Amino acid sequence: MESSGKTENIIIVGGGPAGYTAAIYAARAELEPLLFEGFEWGGQLQNTTDVENYPGFPEGIMGPEMMVKFREQAERFGTRFVTDDVDRIELTDGGIQKVFVGDEEYSSNSMILAMGAEPRRLGIPGEMELSGRGVSTCGVCDGAFFKDRPTMVIGGGDSAMEDATFVSKFASSLELVHRRDEFRASMIMQERVQENPKISIRTPWIPEEFLAGEDGALEAVRLRRADNGVVEDVPVAGAFVAIGHIPRSELVSDQIATDDEGYVKTDPGSTRTDLAGVFAIGDLVDHTYRQAITAAGSGCQGALDAEWYLRDHSFE
Numbered sequence: 001m002e003s004s005g006k007t008e009n010i011i012i013v014g015g016g017p018a019g020y021t022a023a024i025y026a027a028r029a030e031l032e033p034l035l036f037e038g039f040e041w042g043g044q045l046q047n048t049t050d051v052e053n054y055p056g057f058p059e060g061i062m063g064p065e066m067m068v069k070f071r072e073q074a075e076r077f078g079t080r081f082v083t084d085d086v087d088r089i090e091l092t093d094g095g096i097q098k099v100f101v102g103d104e105e106y107s108s109n110s111m112i113l114a115m116g117a118e119p120r121r122l123g124i125p126g127e128m129e130l131s132g133r134g135v136s137t138c139g140v141c142d143g144a145f146f147k148d149r150p151t152m153v154i155g156g157g158d159s160a161m162e163d164a165t166f167v168s169k170f171a172s173s174l175e176l177v178h179r180r181d182e183f184r185a186s187m188i189m190q191e192r193v194q195e196n197p198k199i200s201i202r203t204p205w206i207p208e209e210f211l212a213g214e215d216g217a218l219e220a221v222r223l224r225r226a227d228n229g230v231v232e233d234v235p236v237a238g239a240f241v242a243i244g245h246i247p248r249s250e251l252v253s254d255q256i257a258t259d260d261e262g263y264v265k266t267d268p269g270s271t272r273t274d275l276a277g278v279f280a281i282g283d284l285v286d287h288t289y290r291q292a293i294t295a296a297g298s299g300c301q302g303a304l305d306a307e308w309y310l311r312d313h314s315f316e
């Protein structure tokens, strides 16, 4: 194991809006942050097209382009990047925090965790094989590919309602499939879906398999009715899985306080975790809002919390 030999002020783990914003603030505070941005840096915005709700871009901006700008801004003030995936993290309560990448070991006096979240998957046959060939986890990203074609959205929360409303603008028809008769989604978003003439609602049906046609693209979704077991293959060109997200806390979940779903717990109104010197930001913490702007805002908070922590403690 090779050690970089130096103890950093701040290590940030995660290359999405939260991590880059934390890096901008920490770098401007002359803390020379070291950011582990991952091999596929940019986070979920790398899979997004137009971002129209981020203030400051009145004409909208493409998700990947926005992440390039975030990164450039962090770099301008002296952030250093490791463009690789972190293999292991070792956290302490108020001591030295460590990150391991391959044979390299990196140490720091504070750490900001910003690993984000990823879409939850159904775990059924065909889901991964047909990903990008009709099966998607992002209606907003891929809806426009299914112009005048039959589509399906799976899920019963606000994400499913939002995807259904968005995708229906392009699709010839859309079936919203949910495993129970009751929806978790807010009333207003349910009503929008119910009133949409292109959308039909199908409950209680459970997706069992995504089926490919001869061309290797999605042709149908096999559904099983939850109450009587009837099976039906529903022909669609596009199917959107919108069943929530899973926080990417696996590298730290046995070392730090997390909730039942694996989101890292922070003190109310702060980014402090239960370990002194370790802060958590962005979708890794946020069940609810999960927006680029809220992630960026928490990145700012994380950097300030880390800056104050470093100021108030003396290190050798």
Ligand code: NAP
Pocket: 121, 122, 154, 155, 156, 157, 158, 159, 160, 162, 179, 180, 183, 184, 242, 243, 244, 245, 287, 288, 289, 290
């Ligand atoms: P969510 O509220 O957790 O809903 C997930 C849905 O997926 C549930 O209906 C769940 O069914 C279903 N599901 C989970 N696992 C499944 C499986 N294996 N097979 C079939 N169905 C499955 O997640 P979300 O919709 O992503 O929303 C997350 C948070 O973001 C919420 O607080 C939401 O309000 C917020 N949000 C807000 C907006 C907005 O206001 N514009 C948009 C998107 C998200 P059950 O109900 O049966 O458990």
